[in-house]
Amino acid sequence: MAAALVRLCAIIGPLFLxxxxxxxxxxxxxxxxxxxxxxxxxxxxxxxxxxARRAWVTGVLALATHIVLxxxxxGYSPSPFPAGASLSDPLPPASPPAGMALYVLPTGVNHRTxxxxxxxxxxxERWESVSNAVLVEHPRGDVLIDAGFGRLIRAQLGAxxxxxxxLTDLEQSQPAADQLTATGxxxxxxxxxxxxxxxxxxxxxxPDFPSxxxxxxxxxxxxxxxSGFPNAPARTIDPKRYQDYGFDGGRYLGFEQSHDxxxxxxxxxxAAPGHTPGSVVVFVTxxxxxxxxxxxxxxxxxxxxxQREQRPWLEARVLGEDPSAVQDSMRxxxxxxxxYPQMKIVASHDPRGYVGIPEWPRSAAPPPxxxxxxx
Numbered sequence: 001m002a003a004a005l006v007r008l009c010a011i012i013g014p015l016f017l018x019x020x021x022x023x024x025x026x027x028x029x030x031x032x033x034x035x036x037x038x039x040x041x042x043x044x045x046x047x048x049x050x051x052a053r054r055a056w057v058t059g060v061l062a063l064a065t066h067i068v069l070x071x072x073x074x075g076y077s078p079s080p081f082p083a084g085a086s087l088s089d090p091l092p093p094a095s096p097p098a099g100m101a102l103y104v105l106p107t108g109v110n111h112r113t114x115x116x117x118x119x120x121x122x123x124x125e126r127w128e129s130v131s132n133a134v135l136v137e138h139p140r141g142d143v144l145i146d147a148g149f150g151r152l153i154r155a156q157l158g159a160x161x162x163x164x165x166x167l168t169d170l171e172q173s174q175p176a177a178d179q180l181t182a183t184g185x186x187x188x189x190x191x192x193x194x195x196x197x198x199x200x201x202x203x204x205x206x207p208d209f210p211s212x213x214x215x216x217x218x219x220x221x222x223x224x225x226x227s228g229f230p231n232a233p234a235r236t237i238d239p240k241r242y243q244d245y246g247f248d249g250g251r252y253l254g255f256e257q258s259h260d261x262x263x264x265x266x267x268x269x270x271a272a273p274g275h276t277p278g279s280v281v282v283f284v285t286x287x288x289x290x291x292x293x294x295x296x297x298x299x300x301x302x303x304x305x306x307q308r309e310q311r312p313w314l315e316a317r318v319l320g321e322d323p324s325a326v327q328d329s330m331r332x333x334x335x336x337x338x339x340y341p342q343m344k345i346v347a348s349h350d351p352r353g354y355v356g357i358p359e360w361p362r363s364a365a366p367p368p369x370x371x372x373x374x375x
Contacts, residue, residue, distance in 0.1 A: 007055070010046035010062040013039055014069035019163075022314065025076070025116040025123050026167030075313030078120030083308065084331030087254050087339040094265030094285035101137040102286060103360040105179050106130060107148030107205060108172040110349075117349075118304035119312055127301065129349040131201045133176035134294065135360060136284055140262050141191025144212070145282055145294050146348065150175045150205030156233045160200070164229065177208035179361050187212075192243075194261075194269070196296025196348065197279040198224045198234040206237055213243045217271065220278025230319060231276075247271060252283070253340075254332045272298055272333070274326030275319070281333065292344045292357075293336065298329055300349050305334055 017039050024032040050059045110129040114121030117129070133148040149172050157165060180187070193206055194215045206214060214237065216224070221244050224234045247257035247270070255270035268283045275297045282294040299305045310316060310326055336343055346353035 006046045006049050007058045007062075009042050010050055010058060011065055013043040013046065014062075014065040017043065018069050018072045021072075021123075023163075023167045025113045025312075027111065027169040028113050028123075028126060029169070072314065076115055076119060076121075076123075078307075078309065080120075080308045081310070081327050081331075084328075084335055087335035089251065089253050089339075091291075091340060092252055092265060092268070094268075096264060096266035096285050096287045097139050098287055099137065099139055100266060100287055102284060102292070102357055103135045103137070104354045104357045105133040105135060105148065105176040105360045106173055107132060107150070107176055108153070108170060111169040111171065114301060114303075115312070116315070117300040117311070118307075118309045120307065120309050121301065121303070128351055129300065130351045130354070131204075131349065132354065133205060134346075134357070135176075135180075136267060137189075138191075138262060138266065142189045143261070143267060144176070144190060144193045144209070146196055146202040146296075147193055147205030147209070148176050149173075149201065150177070150208045152207060152233075153204045156200055156204055159232065160229050175208055176205050183361060192261075194267075194282060195220065195280075196282060196294060197276040199230045199276065199297065200233045202296070202348070203231075203234045203237065206234075206241075210238075212241070214241045215243055215245055217278035217280060218244045218246070219271075219273065220276060220280075223277045228320060245269075253336050255281075272296070272329035274298065274322050274324075274329050277322075279329075281329075290344065291340075291342065292346055293333065294346045294348070295333060296348050298326070298333065299347050302345060302347055302350050302352060305330060305337065305345065305347070308334060 017036060020032050020036040020039065024036060047062065050062060108131045112127045112129045113123050114125035114127050115123040117127055131148045134145040136143040136145065153172055157168065157170060190209065190212050192215050193209060193212050195202055198216065198220055221242055224231055245259055247259050249258040249260050252258035252268055252270050257271065259269045261267040261269065266285050269280050272279050272281045272295070279296055279298065281296070281298065284292045284294065300311065304310065308330060310323065311321070316323060337345060
């Protein structure tokens with residue numbers, strides 16, 4: 001019996017070690033790290049036993065799973081792709097109207113590691129993967145870029161596969177709709193919810209805004225009703241709420257086509273497929289001249305864009321990404337950053353991208369009367 005367990009550990013152990021590694025990078029819990037450490041020691045001891053006993057048949061089988069484990073680890077190693085052509089496009093003109101403003105509504109965070117976010121990231125570097133909604137106030141109608149975690153997030157997450165739930169350490173804050181309600185926001189002002197893409201953590205809060213149209217590209221609309229758990233919550237939304245839009249405008253900062261939402265250059269959308277078929281980048285220009293690029297999940301951490309590093313191989317496969325399309329979109333965006341460093345890049349899950357954008361509740365709530373303040 002003991003010999004059988006040793007053989008089993010040598011053959012099957014590497015596969016479980018890979019699973020524990022992925023769980024730890026996605027959710028750096030002590031239990032996953034301790035389990036991986038113990039299993040790694042057990043595998044090494046089993047390998048030594050096989051060599052000492054000259055159990056070559058078992059050794060060959062074990063070697064195969066060891067190679068699989070090494071290939072899995074290689075998927076986390078640095079692998080920068082070549083830079084693209086430099087950008088020569090002029091900065092597009094924009095006439096954002098007075099009164100236009102930008103606010104972030106934090107809705108929660110996942111506790112992960114940099115190794116989960118990008119190839120070459122450290123498994124020892126903790127990464128707070130935020131999930132936010134962004135409100136763009138505009139005289140022709142406000143726009144919510146993504147919806148963050150909503151009131152139904154626990155039920156939505158509970159419907160996900162067990163392995164995904166195990167590697168997700170979600171800490172929810174107040175849903176975006178509740179934040180707006182708390183400050184007396186007039187929901188008649190909210191004209192659209194504009195999705196960067198239709199994954200669960202971007203659409204979770206959409207049902208909290210039951211009458212607001214949801215803007216998606218035709219490609220993303222088709223993707224919503226394709227199989228797959230990351231976009232399952234998007235399939236539960238009333239289909240009548242989705243409104244497709246096309247790219248009817250010309251070239252915009254290296255992207256061949258664009259869609260100017262209000263025709264004033266203040267909110268311009270370009271196709272950036274790869275993470276999902278209909279992923280987009282939303283460019284926002286404020287009256288102050290500040291420019292932002294909301295890139296969705298094209299990258300999870302800003303280093304991914306700067307270092308041209310995609311997500312780890314297995315994660316990209318699980319999400320069904322198109323690696324070549326992701327690279328092409330990242331090259332275009334990297335060229336923009338190089339040519340126009342004043343462009344503020346906002347990766348949806350990197351908290352550093354939101355620095356300088358005021359939070360809605362603190363910024364929109366009127367200050368208390370002087371005599372009501374505490375000293």
